[in-house]
Amino acid sequence: MTGDDKKTYRQTHAKPVVNKFFDWCHQERQRIDLTPSNPLTKAINYACNHEIQMRVFLDNPDVSPDTNHLERALRCIPMGRKNYMFCWTELGAEHVGIIQSLLVSCNTDPIK
Known part of the structure; x- marks a missing residue:
């Protein structure tokens, strides 16, 4: 509709x-x-x-009557935080964070 x-x-x-x-x-x-x-x-x-x-x-x-699409788009942030625990160094965690930020911001899928 x-x-x-x-x-x-x-x-x-x-x-x-x-x-x-x-x-x-x-x-x-x-x-x-x-x-x-x-x-x-x-x-x-x-x-x-x-x-x-x-x-x-x-x-x-x-x-939209709900904000599920926005919450799904933001889910990568806490998941990334959880993954940073397994980086060997602080510098490595920083680099992983930068790469993930670039990947998420360059995502071509529009938020629906």
């Missing part, structure tokens, strides 16, 4: 789910048994503070 078809589909199928989720978040925020240090409280506060940004995909068909 593209353009208006995608927007219409999201408005009819995703918007009610998103509305229900944020209604639940606002309702849970009112609970007195959740302390500020509770992980659920932190997650709910995060969701409520970013509600506007999280709703953008409903009105803009070009925005």
Whole structure:
């Protein structure tokens, strides 16, 4: 789907789910048994503070509802860090880092 078809589909199928989720978040925020240090409280506060940004995909068909493609593109950085442990010298690790940076930045595959 593209353009208006995608927007219409999201408005009819995703918007009610998103509305229900944020209604639940606002309702849970009112609970007195959740302390500020509770992980659920932190997650709910995060969701409520970013509600506007999280709703953008409903009105803009070009925005993806997730960021998996970006996370996959960045995955090479921690993997490289893990591989640098096995370089014999600090200079060798630096060279591996430079080469990997060049390879990633020269990648011809567009991020989708």
